[in-house]
Amino acid sequence: MDSTVPTNHNTDLITSLDQAELKIRRAGIIRLNPEGYEQVEGEELLQKVCGFNLESKTVAQAIKRQITKHEFAEGKDFTTSMLQSSGGRPRRVYHFSVNAANHVLLSAMTQEGKQARQEAIDDKREKQLTDDNQSHHAPENPALEKRDVYTAQTLLEINMTTSVKAIAFAEALGFTGNQKLLSADRLLKSQIGFSPLEAMGQRQLIAPVQKMTFTPTQLGQMMSPPQDPRQVNRLLEAARLQVKVDNQWVPTDLGQPFCEILDTGKAHHSGTPVKQVKWYQTVLDRLPPKPPGESIETSIDQNDRKADPVVCGSDIDSDPVQRKQKRKRNRYELDDYFSLVELGEFIGRSRQHVVEVLEKNRIIKWTGQGKKGKYLLTENGWQYGLMYDPTETLFHNRNSKRLTTSNAQPVLGYDILKFFH
Template sequence: MNSTVLTKNSTTPITSLDQAELKIRRAGIIRLNPEGQEQVDGEELLQTVCGFNLESKTVAQAIKRQIAKHEFCEGKDFTTSMLQSSGGRPRRVYHFSVNAANHVLLSAMTQEGKQARQEAIDEKRKQQLTDALNIPQSSEKPALDQRENDTPQVLLEINMATSLKAIAFAEALGFTGNQKLLSADRLLKSQIGFSPLEAMGQRQLIAPVQKMTFTPTQLGQMMTPPQDAREVNRRLEAARLQTRIDRQWIPTDLGTPFCEILDTGKSHHSGTPVKQVKWYQTALDRLVPRADAAPETVPMDLNSHDADPPLYGSDEDCEPIPRKPKRKRNRYELDDYFSLVELGEFIGRSRQHVVEVLEKLRIIKWTGQGKKGKYLLTDKGWQYGLMYDPTETLFHNRQSKRLTTSNAQPVLGYDILKFFH
């Protein structure tokens, strides 16, 4: 039983859940929640994709009608959260699962039944998984249950062969290293009830690299005297461990053994992926102190004490001293950290939106009374950033006694981007 719906700004009919999911993914409204699960904002689904023309005060009612219509269950098909608004009461926000969002889109302006569509999509996904693992199909019992008379050795051989196919399947999806093995193990346990890792008595895998990596800011704090990230990057460049290309630091062949390149999962406005370089502590052994430039001296004519000094910027100067451009407020231009304003600009949202999300996640908190206060990192927030004083151009750790009295402000590393997908 098929239903057809034409979505806003689209002339292509959507007749299946797969097509509905593709439409939603192309709209870019699927995001990850803090637990790493995909979810779809209810208002964006109805307004942007389904083409409903709703006023802000009627959005919640329209979402509730969809929930009642499809008999969605809270916790499985949708979740809710409270969004703190500026100056008013908190607003309830609805988040659908991807599967529930598919049903909402497919049934928009139609009355087709949910059960038939759900059975069709479940059967198709089961078929895809069966084909990938090459597991024989049966309408009665799983293949392993039909071999009750086989010896343990035969069953083990079957499970081992299926495990190798699961690992190959995970690798085809792009998983590597320990993540490939863990993904294959979870797949096997959920589908056939066999866990290779548990069977071998291994519930955890040892990471292949046992070295900690550090940002240039963290490397600078290990140096004597401490250096800021810009100076560390200059020294890494002077040691020929990295080079700057299109405003990004790229490790050289000489520097590759001393670092790791991590994918942050975000993209620049140009579309290029945002990657972060972190260094092993051994990279410090390759750095040499930067020789400070000797101050320029002007010979003094002892016989002309009354001579006027040259006027900087006059015709006597071939190159007037350039003035340092004023830095914009709340933009610190650190290589490894965002200010709250810079984070908002990077993700294309306002500073207020960033603050609301970080307060909701309990990463920052307001201290003080009224406008005479500031944001500080919480205990959880110190996992994602530091406190930076732009006046003194130095970082404060969580034990600093001057966190509230100085001009220190929260700055957050690239890891914070996972909360803004």
């Protein structure tokens, strides 16, 4: 048996383009391309609807025969794209317009429909010309006016309807307010290439609550004198505004009016969603001068993200500085930052992979000779992190003179995760 001959002869013969299109739509193989036009993937059309029994190596030949048979023009009746296959060469995929797909199905289903097919083609062309000349008249039944190339108005109406459905879908998932609109906008942009916000000239939304939120690191910068982010977290805890649960800070009922819990859109390696707590600036008025039974730790310089640590044994040390208990190598357990090793563990990849991605995106750079060197943040990298000295448990800023001579290593905030999709 010739594998290119349809095997499922339908008793209900298809003798018009409208009948063919109805069958294709019921098969659910019509999809929107990134430009918003409907198209039908060639292999699905031949195998699932037309009933061809094809082996994978003969699919492309069968599709090309249909293109030649119907004298289809590339860019009008069909387009192609390259699909990367696993372990092999890229495969060319053919996408037919709905009109072209109707022709293929009509000729494949019945020979008796040839004359009806041509009459249907002529009739459809005549209708399209009439509609173009009388576009100001609305059709009696718009649902029957299906076209492969939509007018701007029709395409806008389709996108608007899809946008409303996307917003309802985001709401069903629990999103509210601006987050609901932004989530729906991202969904539409990624799936059909249409962004309602961009189309309306709104790249960002105005927050319903006109208050900025800040991380403990940023709050520490606002304090006088500026404080370490871990000290800020302890002050928030002392004010009963947050507690630590499973190594994560969680706002209390008392603290919730002063903060927002943000979904970063990321997940821990275990699959648990990553949440980030940010605070309104007004929370500073609620913080005590120091936690009970503790003294304020070394503050940071207002012009530096962190002041240079005191050198052990220097003239300004009355006694040698007591070293803290050693942590696991290259794991600093900071509240707002990852070390390179911790970042790799968080995303489930190796430290080497993390380094390669960060170097590729010019976030970090190697300085020194051979193994006698270290990674430093680049000029671009400072917007994503700081340099942290685990020996002195202090941060350095870009102007520190001891970046290369101290034990400071790059640590990066949650924003860095966007490079590891």
